[in-house]
Structures are given as C-alpha cells and as structure tokens.
Amino acid sequence: MSVLTASEQSPAAVDLGPAAALSCRECGERFPLGPVFACASCFGPLEVAYDLPSGDPEGLRRAIEAGPKNIWRYAPLLPVPADVADKPNINPGFTPLVRADRLAAELGITGELYVKDDSGNPTHSFKDRVVAQAVEAARAFGFTTLSCSSTGNLAGAVGAAAARAGLRSCTFIPHDLEQGKVVMAAIYGGDVVAIEGTYDDVNRFCSELIGDPLGEGWGFVNVNLRPYYAEGSKTLAFEICEQLGWRLPDQLVIPVASGSQLTKIDKGLRELIALGLVEDRPYRIFGAQAEGCAPVSRAFKEGHEVVRPVRPDTIAKSLAIGNPADGPYVLDIARRTGGAVEDVTDEEIVAAIHLLARTEGIFTETAGGVTLGVARKLIGAGALDPSLTTVVVNTGDGLKTLDAVAKTAGPTATIRPHLDSFREAGLA
Amino acid sequence: MSVLTASEQSPAAVDLGPAAALSCRECGERFPLGPVFACASCFGPLEVAYDLPSGDPEGLRRAIEAGPKNIWRYAPLLPVPADVADKPNINPGFTPLVRADRLAAELGITGELYVKDDSGNPTHSFKDRVVAQAVEAARAFGFTTLSCSSTGNLAGAVGAAAARAGLRSCTFIPHDLEQGKVVMAAIYGGDVVAIEGTYDDVNRFCSELIGDPLGEGWGFVNVNLRPYYAEGSKTLAFEICEQLGWRLPDQLVIPVASGSQLTKIDKGLRELIALGLVEDRPYRIFGAQAEGCAPVSRAFKEGHEVVRPVRPDTIAKSLAIGNPADGPYVLDIARRTGGAVEDVTDEEIVAAIHLLARTEGIFTETAGGVTLGVARKLIGAGALDPSLTTVVVNTGDGLKTLDAVAKTAGPTATIRPHLDSFREAGLA
Numbered sequence: 001m002s003v004l005t006a007s008e009q010s011p012a013a014v015d016l017g018p019a020a021a022l023s024c025r026e027c028g029e030r031f032p033l034g035p036v037f038a039c040a041s042c043f044g045p046l047e048v049a050y051d052l053p054s055g056d057p058e059g060l061r062r063a064i065e066a067g068p069k070n071i072w073r074y075a076p077l078l079p080v081p082a083d084v085a086d087k088p089n090i091n092p093g094f095t096p097l098v099r100a101d102r103l104a105a106e107l108g109i110t111g112e113l114y115v116k117d118d119s120g121n122p123t124h125s126f127k128d129r130v131v132a133q134a135v136e137a138a139r140a141f142g143f144t145t146l147s148c149s150s151t152g153n154l155a156g157a158v159g160a161a162a163a164r165a166g167l168r169s170c171t172f173i174p175h176d177l178e179q180g181k182v183v184m185a186a187i188y189g190g191d192v193v194a195i196e197g198t199y200d201d202v203n204r205f206c207s208e209l210i211g212d213p214l215g216e217g218w219g220f221v222n223v224n225l226r227p228y229y230a231e232g233s234k235t236l237a238f239e240i241c242e243q244l245g246w247r248l249p250d251q252l253v254i255p256v257a258s259g260s261q262l263t264k265i266d267k268g269l270r271e272l273i274a275l276g277l278v279e280d281r282p283y284r285i286f287g288a289q290a291e292g293c294a295p296v297s298r299a300f301k302e303g304h305e306v307v308r309p310v311r312p313d314t315i316a317k318s319l320a321i322g323n324p325a326d327g328p329y330v331l332d333i334a335r336r337t338g339g340a341v342e343d344v345t346d347e348e349i350v351a352a353i354h355l356l357a358r359t360e361g362i363f364t365e366t367a368g369g370v371t372l373g374v375a376r377k378l379i380g381a382g383a384l385d386p387s388l389t390t391v392v393v394n395t396g397d398g399l400k401t402l403d404a405v406a407k408t409a410g411p412t413a414t415i416r417p418h419l420d421s422f423r424e425a426g427l428a
Numbered sequence: 429m430s431v432l433t434a435s436e437q438s439p440a441a442v443d444l445g446p447a448a449a450l451s452c453r454e455c456g457e458r459f460p461l462g463p464v465f466a467c468a469s470c471f472g473p474l475e476v477a478y479d480l481p482s483g484d485p486e487g488l489r490r491a492i493e494a495g496p497k498n499i500w501r502y503a504p505l506l507p508v509p510a511d512v513a514d515k516p517n518i519n520p521g522f523t524p525l526v527r528a529d530r531l532a533a534e535l536g537i538t539g540e541l542y543v544k545d546d547s548g549n550p551t552h553s554f555k556d557r558v559v560a561q562a563v564e565a566a567r568a569f570g571f572t573t574l575s576c577s578s579t580g581n582l583a584g585a586v587g588a589a590a591a592r593a594g595l596r597s598c599t600f601i602p603h604d605l606e607q608g609k610v611v612m613a614a615i616y617g618g619d620v621v622a623i624e625g626t627y628d629d630v631n632r633f634c635s636e637l638i639g640d641p642l643g644e645g646w647g648f649v650n651v652n653l654r655p656y657y658a659e660g661s662k663t664l665a666f667e668i669c670e671q672l673g674w675r676l677p678d679q680l681v682i683p684v685a686s687g688s689q690l691t692k693i694d695k696g697l698r699e700l701i702a703l704g705l706v707e708d709r710p711y712r713i714f715g716a717q718a719e720g721c722a723p724v725s726r727a728f729k730e731g732h733e734v735v736r737p738v739r740p741d742t743i744a745k746s747l748a749i750g751n752p753a754d755g756p757y758v759l760d761i762a763r764r765t766g767g768a769v770e771d772v773t774d775e776e777i778v779a780a781i782h783l784l785a786r787t788e789g790i791f792t793e794t795a796g797g798v799t800l801g802v803a804r805k806l807i808g809a810g811a812l813d814p815s816l817t818t819v820v821v822n823t824g825d826g827l828k829t830l831d832a833v834a835k836t837a838g839p840t841a842t843i844r845p846h847l848d849s850f851r852e853a854g855l856a
Contacts, residue, residue, distance in 0.1 A: 069522065088529065088530070091524065094497065096498075101516065102516070120548045120549070122545075122548070122790070124825075160785075160790075161789060162789070164530075170855055175839075179830065179834060182837070182839065183830050183837045183838075184791070184827070186837040186839065186840075187785045187791050187837045188789055191840040192840055193840060193842070193843055193850070193855065194842040195842075196845065197845045201845040204845065205845040205847075208847055212847055214850065215856070353615075354615070357616045357617060358591055358617030359591065360592055361518055361591035362550070363588070363612070397827075398612075398615065399825075399828070402608055402611050405611060406607060409610070409611045410610060410611075411610065411614065411620045411621060412614075412620055413619070413621050414622040414623075414624065415621055415623055415624070416624050417625045417630065418633070419637065419640055422621070427619050427621065428643070
C-alpha cells in the first residue's frame, strides 16, 4: 500500500505553533511533524502531540476571549502558527450554540438542551474547520496543491479554502454526484476530477496518486494531512464549552462517519480539562449513525471492539462510510464515558429534520437528522438523561440535501389570488 | 387601497426600546408606534424615529463590544426591547467582513477591499436581519401569525424566525417557484400558500388580506411591520464600521431591489456619526442593479428624480422588483454622497459570481454577482476610486441560485480510476 509512513519523512523545522510531534495512537511512538499519517512501526494512525501552555488558565482564557470570532481564537491549542489569523484562510467557526427550549419541550428534556449549529460556516458544514487546519499544514510543508477525495461536501470546503489561501486545488469526486454538489466543488475555480467509479474507487485512486510522482507537492487534506486536518474538530469542543461559560456539557450527541469528529471532540474536552479551563467532571458522549450505515452502532450493541465494514445504503450520504477508520476509538470513548452508539432509520432521519426546523428554525442536512433522531431515540430508551445539560451537534445544512425532504415540505394549499379562495382553504 | 395608515391606529404603550415614534419620510409628521406603514396625512412611507443614547460614545462602544455576537449587540440602536437577546429569536448578524486582497488585485484596487458576507446568516441571506426585527415588533403588537409575500428567500427567513420564536407563520409565494425555494419556505412547519399568479398577484392579494378581517392578528413583515423590519438593514452599517475598527469605509457598493437596504445602510452610517461612534467624514454609496431590472440605475443615468417601473427579466430574481418603493431615496443618497447607480448584464453577473468564488472562496447568489459586477464596472469607468477603502455587500448564498452557474461550474475532466487516465488529463 502506497501510504507515506513516518519513517519516510525527513525532519524539518516547521512552525505549527504548539504542535510538537506526531504520535501513534496505537503504540505511542513519536515522529517529527510531517505530511504523514501512519506509524512507521505499527501502521497505527498518527495524531498531533502538543506542548500546550500551562500554569495560567485564567490568562489563557482571557487571551482566547480577546481573540478573533472564529476558530483562530484557539490557535494556542491547534497545529497552526501563532500568526494564523493574519494569513488568508477561510476562518470558520464560532458558530451559534442555540438554546433549544422548544425542541427540549417536545423531546421531554427538562435540563438545558443546545444545538451546536455549524451550518453557518463558510461552506455550511463543519468540514471548513478541518480544512482550515489542513491549509496551514499545507503551507508549512510547502504544498502548492490542495486535494481530497470527496462525496461533495469536502470538495467544496477544499475548493473554497484553497481559493482564499491562494493555493491551487484539485479534488476528486465520483462521476455521478448530484448537480448541486458538483457545482459547489467546481465553483471556486480549482480543478475537479470526476472519476468513473464509486467513492471507494475515488479513495483508492487517491492513495495511488499520493505514492506516485504525479502527486508530488500535493497535500491531500484527508490523507497525508489527516493528522492536522482532524484536529479541527477539537474546536467544536472548545466552542461548546466556552459558549456554555467555560463549562462541560453533561452529554453530547455527535454524528459518526469515519468517527474522527467524535474522537477529536473528546480529545478537545480532555485538553480543556488538562489546561484547567473547565472543571474536571464526567461527561458522556453518544455517537449517531444511520441504520443504513451503522457499523459502529452495531459493534457497540454487540459488545465488539472491532467494527465490521458494511455496504452503505442510506439518505445520510455524508455519513455513509462503511469502513470507518476511527470506529474502534468511537466504541472506546462511548464505553469509557458511559455513552452509547445508536442508529435510526431514514424515516426517523426525515422526521428529525422536520422536528428541528419546526421547533428551532434550523434546517439541517440528513446528517443532522441522524444526530437529532438518535438523541430522540436515546431519550425514549432512557440512555440519555433528560434532566442534564445536553448538546446535539448539527454538522451541516439542509440546502445541500433538499431531496430528502422534497416530498414532505411543500405548500399547505394552492389558491387563486382572491380572498374567497383563501377563505375556502381554511387557513385564516 | 386597503393600507393601514397611522391615523387608524390607537396609541399603545409598546416597549420597542429606543424607538420613540413613527415619522413620515415625506412630510415629517410623527405618529405613535403601531403596525402601520403609511402617513395619514400624505401617504408617505413611515420610518422609526428614536430617542438614541447620547453624550457617552465610549461607554456605548464598550457596551456594544461586550454584547452578544449577533445583531442584538446593537439593541440600543434598534426598535427592540432592551432584553431582546433573552427572547427566542433567530439571532442573525455579526457575519464576517472579509479582507479581499486577491479580489482587489484582480480588480486593480490598491486600497483596502472588503466583502461583507451575509451568507453566514441562519437562512443564508440578509433577510434574517430584517425579519428578526419584525418578530419583536409582532410580539410588541400582539400578533400571533407572521406573514409575508415572497419570491422564496423571505418566506424561508420568516418561517425560520417564526419557528424559533414560537409564532405561527403563513407565507404567500407564487405557485411556480423552484423546488428549493418551496422547500426552504415550507420546512419550518408554517403554512405556505402557493398563489396561482405572479409575484405581483401575490403582493396584491396580501394587501387585500391585511385590510380584511381574515388577516386580523397577522403581522406581514414587509407590509404592516415594514418600518420596523426595514431597520434591520442598519445593522449591516453598524457591523461594517465596528469590524473596520469603528471607522467609516470610503465607498460602499450595495444591491438595489426595493432600495430599502441601501437607504437603511445610509441611515445607520449617519446614526453612527451622530452618536460619535465614528468620525464624521464623507462616504460614497453606490447602488447595483441587473440590466434586466434596472429602473433606478436608468433614472440615475437620465438624471430623473422619479423611477419609471419596468418589467423584470433577469437571473437576479431576488433583485427583480420592477417598481422599487425606495427608488427615489436611493437616487437621492447616491447623488448626495457622490456615488452612483449602475447595472450589469446577466453574463457579467455570472462572471462576477465566478470571480468572487475563485479569488476569495465565497459562493454568492446572483444578487452578489450583481453587486460585485457593478463594482468592477464602476472601477473600469473611474467612478469608484481604487485607492480608497471599499466594502462590497454580499447579501446571499450561491446554493440558492445554482441554476445560474450550473452550466459554467462542472468537472475539469472525467477519468477512469487509474493513474494513466489521470496523466492523460494533463492536470498534474
């Protein structure tokens, strides 16, 4: 397999702020920072290890609060240079944490319920958070082309971020995507390559390309830049706690595709505790999947520690990863924190999309329907405590998955432009 | 004509913060606050008059900066109660002011160029700003149903805001809208009534409904709540100046549909000057229209003071108002400030959408293409000074007008999933 492992890398003096090294999540071996993602010893996934600021949590908190109103307020906790906010980047984050009282009432939640709404990011999904980190890593390693394999959303985020940063982009998508996603991928002027095959074929092709001279100078955000990219999800944890007044929520419900987001939110929470920015007390993390692609949920319920791959078949396409790389870590976190992993049907996804829109005015994509649908199911099952403070993470935007609700969201009535006709409709 | 004029209203003790009265923009006569929009004496349009805080600009500035990261930080300058941030509302605003150096370079702008990007609002257009004000006015006047006539975007914003606020909504749209806009209008669970007719028919129907007992208890955001609603656009002026470090830009380019937004941005700038929050110095305001609906631009060029209605025919549908209510005020502001009103073709609109996406990673709707296209044209004509600080206002999101670029934003190449096939494409 043509993956770049850490041993192939020459140590270079890159400035990625507090990022000190890459460390293997399996065996713990450390490697210098570089565009690599697999341990040279055990092929485990690499993640960023930090020299984090210590000893003055109050000073750190004040510095964060005085920072920019985007993810770069947390630059001291991310693999980015200290002057990151002065460089052209897409600057996502600091999206609303919406107090959802009307939704809580419908769900029977008596504690505080919040929706962390990431649809306000530049390309309207949480992907902007992770891609923004990859841009800085690409600059640090001297890459001039930003790339990815994508089912659409990520290609749009990469295209936008590369355009803002003045990098070239070349993204790879399956040839049969919906027009809206193709437009979103191509509008930013980078190259978009449609591949005759499935998303798996696209992925396999990108792995080959990274190992070939053709791919030299290319930073694949979700492959050779993955350790840096993935850290972006920590900012969801940081923002949630800051927006709660530097307080941990009791419970979080998070969608699971590759599992990276959930894993990194947990990492972010643990970092805040270690830094003394929030009180050290228990929290519970719940993972959400669609029944049509629920390998992690199934493993959780069956008590397994490994995840058996599945062939996805669900309307929640942005969560449709049948062989999730971080699945075992998700299982571990759910079990360690006293959470769970659950799944819902496509019908429950659509119902949850409508529920969130009707109660809170938030139009989420199918992935958000999965997350809220699972939250609802977990309350019904008694797994989620309705008296505690709960945060549901909405990672995307309904405008990108219109088809899912096209049949169930239409006019109440069609009338002639006369008061009599309106009267007959019985809506006054 | 069944409009509610001020004389029909009984004075009530409503708390809309610093809003003191309604005053006629034509004859200056003042009326008590109420759900009315036309002067009882001369039928001129009413606008909100304030008792604004005075004497301590530094204190006001500090209070604003310590406020919530949305439009309610400016609550002391808006027709809303002081505790507005504690009520359920859609909370738009404080969207990014993007420093656009790469765009500036392409346009030959040597001064500072910024894009005020309102696509990050909850329903991805500036409409959330105005609807949020209307929600508070509806509460103050005891309305239980929020309504509007709309070509789509406004219906979505009203539906979302009503859902969050716990109000009923019933919006009216033409029967032949694009599916995406219908879904956006209906998803929030309010009633959506499709009317067999044009947008003009929808408008006429709504005017009839307001005067009929059927419409009792209904707040039409863009009719009987219009004076309050329109004030929301001032927050664009407030945010731009605050984000520039409490500084006026030299030049602003703003789209013109009804003309309300441009008029209120000017009002907001003048209020900041009067309050001592920014230095009193000249600024120039430029209006942008599509050639296929350019009644104000035409009147400006021909030196007229009135605007002759046109029949719209342009891809910039959200700006397609052939008989703009605030057209004469736009002409007045452009002339008074030394600005201009200009228009661009549909082809120039599409080119500008691509330009903004390619240089800054911002995907705007057709209205944004109009604004940037006009900015580009004005620079070419020497009307916009390229050495000054310029702000271009982006009011919406490209995801809502995909059709405009569907033909020009597609894959660069389609390949088989093999390196040879990629090599042949010549993209490496």
